[in-house]
Amino acid sequence: MRALVYRKSIPRYLLMRAGAKRVRNLETSRLSPLQLEEVPEPELPGPGWVRVRPLLAGICGSDLGTLSSENSPYFSPLTSPPFVMGHEIFGVVAGDGEGFRGGERVVLEPALGCAARGIDPPCARCAAGQHALCVNVTRGSVSPGIQTGFCRDTGGGWCEGALVAHRSQLHRVPDDLPDEAAVLLEPLACAVHAALAARPGPKETVLVIGAGSIGLLTVAALRALTGAERILCAAKHPRQREEALRLGASEVIAPKELYERLPGLLGASRHKPELGKPVVLGGADAVLDCVGSPGTMEDAVRLARPGGRAVLVGMPGARSCLDLSALWHKEVSLTGAYAYGTEEHRGERLKSFELALRLAPELELERLVGPRFCLADYREAIAAARAAGRRGHVKVVFDHRAA
Numbered sequence: 001m002r003a004l005v006y007r008k009s010i011p012r013y014l015l016m017r018a019g020a021k022r023v024r025n026l027e028t029s030r031l032s033p034l035q036l037e038e039v040p041e042p043e044l045p046g047p048g049w050v051r052v053r054p055l056l057a058g059i060c061g062s063d064l065g066t067l068s069s070e071n072s073p074y075f076s077p078l079t080s081p082p083f084v085m086g087h088e089i090f091g092v093v094a095g096d097g098e099g100f101r102g103g104e105r106v107v108l109e110p111a112l113g114c115a116a117r118g119i120d121p122p123c124a125r126c127a128a129g130q131h132a133l134c135v136n137v138t139r140g141s142v143s144p145g146i147q148t149g150f151c152r153d154t155g156g157g158w159c160e161g162a163l164v165a166h167r168s169q170l171h172r173v174p175d176d177l178p179d180e181a182a183v184l185l186e187p188l189a190c191a192v193h194a195a196l197a198a199r200p201g202p203k204e205t206v207l208v209i210g211a212g213s214i215g216l217l218t219v220a221a222l223r224a225l226t227g228a229e230r231i232l233c234a235a236k237h238p239r240q241r242e243e244a245l246r247l248g249a250s251e252v253i254a255p256k257e258l259y260e261r262l263p264g265l266l267g268a269s270r271h272k273p274e275l276g277k278p279v280v281l282g283g284a285d286a287v288l289d290c291v292g293s294p295g296t297m298e299d300a301v302r303l304a305r306p307g308g309r310a311v312l313v314g315m316p317g318a319r320s321c322l323d324l325s326a327l328w329h330k331e332v333s334l335t336g337a338y339a340y341g342t343e344e345h346r347g348e349r350l351k352s353f354e355l356a357l358r359l360a361p362e363l364e365l366e367r368l369v370g371p372r373f374c375l376a377d378y379r380e381a382i383a384a385a386r387a388a389g390r391r392g393h394v395k396v397v398f399d400h401r402a403a
Contacts, residue, residue, distance in 0.1 A: 001161025004378055005037045006066065008081040013069050017318075020068035027067040028379040034067055034085070036378060042155040042164045045141050046118060051094040052106060052165045056183040056372075057157030057398045058088030059385040061212065061292075062315045063149075067382065072318045079150040080143035086157025086398070087149030090173065090182040098167040105173040107185045108165055109353050110147035111339060112154070116166035117141055129342025129351070131168075147339075160375055160403040171353050180366035183397055184213070188356040188365070191217035192225065194288055194313040194337035196345060200228035204285035205266060208244075209255070209299060211235035212388070213368065213395045214313060215290035216243050222288075223248025224359050225345060232265065232284065234258055239392040247363065262303060276323065283308060283330075288337075292316045298323055306330040313337045372399035 012033045020027045028034065044051070063085055065071040087110040093100040100106070113131030114122035117140025125133040138144040145151025148163065155163030173182045195218055200206045206228045208218050215233065222231050233249040235241045241252045253261050259278045263270040268282025277298070283305040289296045292314025300310040301324065310332050327334055340352030373381035375398055385396040 001039060001041055001159055002375055003037060003039050003084045003155070003159035003161065004034055004086070004375065005039060005082050006033050006085050007035065008033050016067065017069035020070075025379060025383065028382050032067065033081075034378075036375065039084070041161045042153055044164055045153055048098055048115075048118075048167050049164050050098050050100055050167060050170070051162040052089070052091045052108065052170070053094045053162050053400075054086070054089050054091040054157040054159065055399075055401050056090045056179055056369075057086040057400070058183055058187070058213075059381060059396045059398070060088055060187070061214070063087075064382070064386060065315060065317065070317045072316065075146070075150075078137055078144055078146045080145050080152040083145070083150055083152050083154075084156035084159050084163070085149050086159070087147045088183060088186045089148070089157035089163070090179060090185070091157075093170075094162050100167070100170065105175070105182065106170045107173055107182055107353070108148060108157075109169045109171060109189070109340065109351075110149060110186065111169070112137060112142065112145050112147060112151060112166075113168075114140070115168040129349075132339035132341055158375065158378075158398055160400055171357065174357070174361075177360055178366045179401070180369040180397075181360050181364075184217070184365040184368060184395060185353065185356050185360060187213050187395075188217045188221070188360060188363075189340040189352040190214060190313070190337075191221040192343065192355045192359070193340045193352045194218050194290075194311060195221035195225055196343050197335060197337040198222070198226070198286040198288055198309060198311050200226045200286050202227040203229045205230040205232065207232045207234070207262070207284040207287045207303060208249075208290060209234045209258075209287065209296050210290035210314060211237075211240035211244050212290065216240065216247055216368065216394065218288055218290055218313060219244050219249050220247040220363050221359065224362070225355065232262070237389045237392070239394070240389060243368065243394065258299065258303065266305075268305070277302060279326070282306075285309070286311065288313050290314045294321055301332050301334065302326045304330065304332045307332070309333045309335070311335055311337050368394040369397055370395075372397050374399060375403070
């Protein structure tokens, strides 16, 4: 089958790290770790596994960070190159087995926890339903990998053949949910997890920094699942601002105007230090950073009220040097919201994906998808994803339905 394979080497990693932002299209050139290749379909690792043929596969910010070597080396022992990339996957089961019928529409929950790895008894995190926090991601019946799309043995969504998935990773997709909505269930599950991690109460104000796909879906999840009274969103581009308001934002603010406008909106005061960003006394009850840059992570802490909460949702880069004086001075709680898990919501205990499946029909997620590219046009697809915001796109996908 044809697939986009990531083959890591130290020279290529360093070249991407040094030049991907400076040299146009370097990350999809012949010097890139990513190449379109003919590879065999992965073997079933054992009982409980099925083949899945991806129909649509999204391009995520973490994928772009992998290609440009901007992701932290922290993750290097938790992956197993060479691997077929792509973890935002909607597809069909390729043959009967493990309780599934061939042709069933499914979305993949890509975390490779103890169940997928054949480890019994499971670790404490997996036993609690938090499979993305599994401590055994380097052990078991498959190679190291925190998720499908970063594991040598499973394959990934950027292929024209099949990948393998454990039955515990698969969620059936209702027939009336469009394909383009289904491919956004994985990032929507991330947004559900982030919104509930922020714990906004009635009459509280939440600020979401960033309006890419994760930021927009976090706005939607906050509006649908929490009691937040006001949801403010920092959105840079016109399409992002439009979608943020449609999905539930009370007000949209340009990122460069945050320190100027937010204090007035929240009854806070702004003070100019000798150096650096303004000091804000007051702020939002909870701030969710859906970008992951050093600047936005620091903003999340600075713009939270005393005793407030800052949640890191976007994947941080390799270098994250922060001034945490505001965290200390205002006693802000800082937490991460990684991927998805099992949530406590209004008296129910549900997987993040189950909540995402409930929300999806109301959100018209298909409006956020496009453009679509065939695998052969991967260079154009990566470039479109890199420039999505300013081009008016939200989620760029590979479309394998005609392959």
